[in-house]
Amino acid sequence: MTGQKGATTVIVGGGVTGLSAGWWLARDGxxxxxxxxxxxxxxxxxxxxxxxxxYQSQLFDEEQRLWPQMDQLLGYPTEYRRERVIVAxxxxxxARYRRMAEITRAMGYxxxxxxxxxxxxxxxxxxxxxxxxxxxHFGGHANPQRTVQAYGWALQDLxxxxxxxxxxxxFSTAGGKVVAVRTNRGEIGLDNLVIAAGPQTGRLLRLxxxxxxxxxxxxxxxxxxxxxxxxHGGVDGNxxxxxQTLRGNLAYGGGPxxxxxxxxxxxxxxxxxxxxxxxxxxxxxxxxxxGHVRMIRSWAGIIENTPDGRPVIDRLADPGxxxxxxxxxxxFGLSPATGHAIRDLVIDGRCRFTDLGKLxxxxxxxxxxxxxxxxxxxxxxx
Amino acid sequence: xxxxxxxxxxxxxxAEHAELLxxxxxxxxxxxxxxxxxxxxxxxxxxxxxxxxGLMGLDVPLFYGQRMTAAVHNKPRMVEQVLSAKPAxxxxxxxxxxxxxxxxAWGAFVNGPGVQTLPGRVVGLADDERSWLIGFDRLVVAxxxxxxxxxxxxxEQPGVIGARALQSLIATYDAFxxxxxxxxxxxxxxxxxxxxxxxxxxEVACLVExxxxxxxxTDLPVLTGHAVARAVGGPxxxxxxxxxxxxxxxxxxxxxxxxxxxxxxxxxxxxxxxxCRLAARGDSGGHVPLVDGEGRSSIPxxxxxxxxxxxxxxxxxxxxxxxVRAQTRAGDGRELVCLCEEVSRAELLGMQPPRYxxxxxxxxxxxxxxxxxxxxxxxxxxxxxxxxxxxxxxxxCREQVALHLALASNLDPAEVPLAGYRAPVRPLPLTVxxxxxxxxxxxxxxxVWFGIPGQWTPYADIGTEREVLDDESGLGDHMHL
Numbered sequence: 001m002t003g004q005k006g007a008t009t010v011i012v013g014g015g016v017t018g019l020s021a022g023w024w025l026a027r028d029g030x031x032x033x034x035x036x037x038x039x040x041x042x043x044x045x046x047x048x049x050x051x052x053x054x055y056q057s058q059l060f061d062e063e064q065r066l067w068p069q070m071d072q073l074l075g076y077p078t079e080y081r082r083e084r085v086i087v088a089x090x091x092x093x094x095a096r097y098r099r100m101a102e103i104t105r106a107m108g109y110x111x112x113x114x115x116x117x118x119x120x121x122x123x124x125x126x127x128x129x130x131x132x133x134x135x136x137h138f139g140g141h142a143n144p145q146r147t148v149q150a151y152g153w154a155l156q157d158l159x160x161x162x163x164x165x166x167x168x169x170x171f172s173t174a175g176g177k178v179v180a181v182r183t184n185r186g187e188i189g190l191d192n193l194v195i196a197a198g199p200q201t202g203r204l205l206r207l208x209x210x211x212x213x214x215x216x217x218x219x220x221x222x223x224x225x226x227x228x229x230x231x232h233g234g235v236d237g238n239x240x241x242x243x244q245t246l247r248g249n250l251a252y253g254g255g256p257x258x259x260x261x262x263x264x265x266x267x268x269x270x271x272x273x274x275x276x277x278x279x280x281x282x283x284x285x286x287x288x289x290x291g292h293v294r295m296i297r298s299w300a301g302i303i304e305n306t307p308d309g310r311p312v313i314d315r316l317a318d319p320g321x322x323x324x325x326x327x328x329x330x331x332f333g334l335s336p337a338t339g340h341a342i343r344d345l346v347i348d349g350r351c352r353f354t355d356l357g358k359l360x361x362x363x364x365x366x367x368x369x370x371x372x373x374x375x376x377x378x379x380x381x382x
Numbered sequence: 383x384x385x386x387x388x389x390x391x392x393x394x395x396x397a398e399h400a401e402l403l404x405x406x407x408x409x410x411x412x413x414x415x416x417x418x419x420x421x422x423x424x425x426x427x428x429x430x431x432x433x434x435x436g437l438m439g440l441d442v443p444l445f446y447g448q449r450m451t452a453a454v455h456n457k458p459r460m461v462e463q464v465l466s467a468k469p470a471x472x473x474x475x476x477x478x479x480x481x482x483x484x485x486x487a488w489g490a491f492v493n494g495p496g497v498q499t500l501p502g503r504v505v506g507l508a509d510d511e512r513s514w515l516i517g518f519d520r521l522v523v524a525x526x527x528x529x530x531x532x533x534x535x536x537x538e539q540p541g542v543i544g545a546r547a548l549q550s551l552i553a554t555y556d557a558f559x560x561x562x563x564x565x566x567x568x569x570x571x572x573x574x575x576x577x578x579x580x581x582x583x584x585e586v587a588c589l590v591e592x593x594x595x596x597x598x599x600t601d602l603p604v605l606t607g608h609a610v611a612r613a614v615g616g617p618x619x620x621x622x623x624x625x626x627x628x629x630x631x632x633x634x635x636x637x638x639x640x641x642x643x644x645x646x647x648x649x650x651x652x653x654x655x656x657x658c659r660l661a662a663r664g665d666s667g668g669h670v671p672l673v674d675g676e677g678r679s680s681i682p683x684x685x686x687x688x689x690x691x692x693x694x695x696x697x698x699x700x701x702x703x704x705x706v707r708a709q710t711r712a713g714d715g716r717e718l719v720c721l722c723e724e725v726s727r728a729e730l731l732g733m734q735p736p737r738y739x740x741x742x743x744x745x746x747x748x749x750x751x752x753x754x755x756x757x758x759x760x761x762x763x764x765x766x767x768x769x770x771x772x773x774x775x776x777x778x779c780r781e782q783v784a785l786h787l788a789l790a791s792n793l794d795p796a797e798v799p800l801a802g803y804r805a806p807v808r809p810l811p812l813t814v815x816x817x818x819x820x821x822x823x824x825x826x827x828x829x830v831w832f833g834i835p836g837q838w839t840p841y842a843d844i845g846t847e848r849e850v851l852d853d854e855s856g857l858g859d860h861m862h863l
Contacts, residue, residue: 039762053863058841084863100863103840109422119835137706139527139863144733145765153747164756202403218496218833225773225809238826241862243750247723247738247768254830258499271657272805274393274489274506274515277817278824284812294440296773300496309837312845329832358844376385380498 006189007033007060007161009346010181012168012204013197014043017331019151020339021194023074025346026158033188034155035165036180039361044196045332047221047301049241049253051234052151052333053084053139055104057311058354062337066111070336076103077158079143079246087119087126087133089285091172097134097237123235127228127288133237141234141243146331151335168197171207175322176189179206192346196325199262199304201365208319212312212325213364214304214376216262220272221253221301222279224293239281250290252283259377260302262306272298303329307364307371313338314361315345324361387770387833392824393501396517400426400480403505403518405429405487407654410688413468418520419477426516428485429475430808431554432460434510435499441721441774444650445544448619449639451557457484457510460555467554485509488815489805490521492681503683504814505652506805513785513815520683521655527646527667531567531778533727535717536613541620544577545643550682552582560639564623565589566705569597569696572643576602587637590625592708597696605633609705609712613640626712644705647781648692651689651807654800656681662709662796664698665693668781682776699785699795705783720779720787722772728785729767736768749790760785760801770801773809786855830862838862 009025011018014036022034025224033243034040050097052067054060070347101111114133119126122135158370163185171193172180178193196203199216206212226248233244255278276298284291306312306328316322326339329355344351372378384390402418407429415427430443435455438446454460461483465471474481489506491497504515511768529544536542541560543551544693545567551558563579565572568591576586587602589596596604611624611632623640648665650660653671659680660669670692677685695701709717715728724737733752734743752762760783763769769783770776779800787796806815817824831837836849838861843849 005509039759041757051863056838056861060841076744077741078687079739086863096861102860107660107840116748131597149766153744159745162743162755183809215481219831224659224812232683237831243829247736255828256387256392256824257832258389259385260496269494269657271491271494271497273389273491273497273500274817276489276502277506277815278828280822281816281820282828287653291813292811294773294811295806295815297774297811298802298806299804302496307835308614309832310832328837330837338514343529374383376383376388378604380390381497382493 006180006192007031009192010143010190011194011196013195013200014040014162014164014179015043015196015198015331016041016148016151016335017325017327018153018194018196019148020276020335021196021325021342022160023151023155023158023345024339026155026160028343028347032155032160033126033163033186034160035163035166035168035183036208037165040152040162041163043144044301044303044341045068046145046148047299048144048332049221049242050144050243050332051253052080052141052199053136054330054375055100055107055109058356058359059334059337059341062340062353063334064138066336067142074150076148076153078150081246082140083232084136084139084141084234085123085133085232086136087123087235088131089129090237091131093133101134101136104136104138105213109136111136116359123230123232125287125289129285129288135294139234139353143245164219168204170273173279173319176233176319178188178319186231191321193322194325194342195322196342199302199327201324203262203264208322210316210361211364212324212326212361213307213367213371214220214262215372216302216304217257218260218270218300218302219253219257220255220275220279220298220299221236222252222276222283222295224250224290225296227290236286239259240286250283250287250293252279254282255279262304262380268302268340270300270302272300294356305329307367311359312361313341313345313356313359315349316361386827388856389499392821392827393499393701394819394821396515398503399517399586400424402522404428404524405505405517405520406524406526406690407468407471407481408524408526409470411522412474413470414522414524414687415479416474416477419474419479425478426480426482428482428487428757430484430486430862431464432457432484437808440751440809441560441778443528443777444547444550445778446551447533447543449543449559450551451559453557456553463588464592472836486808486810487652488513488810490656492656492684494657494681502644508808508810511814512747512818513810515618517839522684522685522687523690524686524688525649525652525690527648527693528644528777529642530647530702530781531584531642532644532709532782533717533719534552534610534709535612535713536615539613539615539720540720541615541638542613543570543642545641546646548575548641549578552578560635562584562587562637563639563641564635565635565641565643566610567591567597569645569701571600573598573600575643577642587635591609592705592707597701608633609708610640611712630641645695646689649690651803653686654803655678655807656684660800662800663692663693666797667693670779696789700855702770702781704788704797705788706782717783720769721773722774723768725769728765730769730783731764732788733766735766753791758791758793758798760784760787760798763787765802768837773805775803822858
């Protein structure tokens with residue numbers, strides 16, 4: 001055992017979920033350490049579409065309440081901008097987007113439908129192929145890379161610590177609780193443990209005797225050179241998610257994924273592939289007036305999914321001081337709210353602002369152990 | 383069973399196949415292509431020259447510094463020009479090599495860690511109209527070298543050019559738009575560049591050397607112990623350069639071109655995108671693919687030849703560090719390091735958020751605190767300052783940023799990890815890269831996200847009859863917002 005100073009709460013995983021949880025706990029005066037196997041926000045947390053509009057989630061209201069305040073609360077820019085526009089280039093897409101408008105309107109969130117002329121007025125890059133759009137007067141988007149850094153700095157400003165390049169090798173338990181986490185940099189004593197380690201979360205829970213069914217997948221995005229800013233950067237559709245960044249780049253993803261090994265806690269390869277051509281095609285369809293714009297890079301991220309595609313946010317019964325969170329591939333936008341929920345689970349033992357009962361781990365009890373193979377959610381053999 | 387929403391089986395076969403594919407028609411590439419053809423292989427040799435004028439304007443693939451004549455926009459003429467500048471291509475044609483000029487290799491992909499779904503071992507190719515994939519049995523990359531860039535006040539003006547770019551505009555394109563050149567550096571590269579310019583009737587005003595002695599034997603005038611104080615320009619670019627010498631004395635020298643001839647950097651973009659093992663070797667010009675005596679890399683069937691496998695670089699990183707230190711002293715911090723994203727030296731070292739945000743530097747968080755949290759990371763500097771994030775894909779700032787990180791962290795530059803390269807390694811238009819012939823199954827099964835039934839079911843509907851309705855409605859993944 002080496003002399004790493006212990007902490008009241010140790011958070012394993014320096015992605016947006018872990019960082020937000022650490023920041024919320026540090027705001028309560030807790031002594032927090034966030035450990036990450038590499039650099040904070042280096043996996044899917046820093047590489048995603050930046051969307052902040054998750055109407056399907058029980059944390060939606062809290063997400064919508066918090067985002068407009070995040071720059072001020074964190075003290076650093078997240079590049080958050082309000083509203084979303086989703087453009088359809090065929091009637092099937094338009095029907096789906098209208099359905100989202102219906103669902104969210106029933107929840108009290110307003111939106112309006114745009115005809116093709118209105119689409120071209122609001123979205124200068126759209127073309128004659130647009131059949132319509134829905135303009136959501138809520139939601140928004142932010143810069144994932146800047147946001148993870150903002151969480152990290154805000155956490156440090158409150159006295160929290162970041163331990164990068166630190167990977168977990170095991171846990172020490174005593175009296176029904178985890179008392180320390182063992183790492184390549186020594187053992188860290190703790191009172192509370194949060195595991196929010198993305199694709200690694202399953203491996204870490206197994207060390208504590210729990211099965212959290214997860215499959216890891218690789219997804220890809222593309223980025224163009226900057227263009228003059230549209231009034232609304234949060235425009236997507238045509239099978240793509242993404243945004244125009246405040247710098248002006250078009251950053252979009254979508255399309256088929258590949259199931260991959262989650263790895264053993266070390267860095268994993270994240271190659272991008274010729275899928276960039278299929279993404280380019282759809283982006284040029286969505287924005288015909290940007291067809292001439294140059295793609296300057298692509299990238300891939302590894303994201304975990306549960307069998308039902310929904311998060312697990314839960315405090316375990318045994319060991320009694322462990323909170324676990326996987327967002328099942330949809331974590332960035334919800335992170336301000338997820339951190340709040342985790343803070344409540346750690347400090348109060350339950351989420352005080354909403355019910356998360358349908359996101360408990362025990363919903364997967366009795367799951368066929370071969371579930372992933374039966375669905376083909378497994379890597380293809382070399 | 384297979385997940386119908388996964389990428390497996392959705393890519394069509396490559397449009398064509400080569401038993402031996404060679405990228406780059408320099409001496410090493412042509413030699414490899416001819417040798418392959420004489421061994422009876424079906425050989426395809428691609429070279430991106432003549433590069434589209436628009437790409438040259440972005441300083442891709444070399445730092446042309448806007449000093450090309452309008453002739454570069456005349457593609458047929460430039461094809462003739464490239465053919466006449468490379469007489470060895472004639473021999474390649476005769477040996478039966480399928481030579482393609484003006485074709486970019488924007489990516490190279492093999493199955494390996496993290497990907498097993500590629501349609502074979504493929505290279506992404508494109509011309510100015512369209513892109514396609516070519517499969518290969520064997521690949522030889524002979525992508526050459528590009529110019530090491532160190533910044534100074536006024537570096538962003540037309541007329542600041544790299545040595546390889548200048549050589550290319552003179553020898554390959556006959557399209558150099560300058561008359562009087564000041565050359566930075568005094569080693570072999572600088573002297574060779576000066577001689578080439580003089581042979582074309584261009585005037586070389588002098589060589590500039592930050593060290594106290596010339597780095598090679600030459601009759602050319604060398605101003606030793608000098609650095610660039612500023613490049614002085616007008617509407618059409620550089621008109622003079624102010625050099626600062628020992629004791630701070632400033633000398634103004636009239637010129638229309640300032641040529642960076644300090645060092646060459648092996649072009650390892652495709653090696654990195656492929657996942658080849660690389661090593662940092664200062665005496666070879668920087669990161670190079672690890673190869674055996676035959677040029678074979680860590681990936682079977684993939685070899686590297688010529689300058690992209692390493693260029694002799696004297697005493698390694700030391701000389702380039704001397705230039706970075708000297709230019710840092712000669713500047714006031716406002717000189718641009720990243721020309722695309724407009725990140726100055728002071729903004730880089732101060733971890734200043736990008737200018738478009740208009741916000742102050744983070745209080746209490748700077749380069750030294752970042753280095754206290756972990757080893758230096760160029761990729762982290764990219765996300766904080768946007769350095770190396772622009773349209774030239776980091777060709778003009780990558781090495782200088784890494785050297786600054788090495789200086790700030792007191793590490794050997796070889797210990798600063800390479801900022802990763804990503805496809806496409808040429809900035810090409812969306813309509814060119816777009817897959818015009820994609821498989822029907824790619825279109826039919828395209829999902830926004832993972833295509834998991836119920837992922838977008840509203841929480842309130844989970845476990846109710848409405849959940850089943852949501853799933854059966856087929857709305858699925860396109861309900862992603």
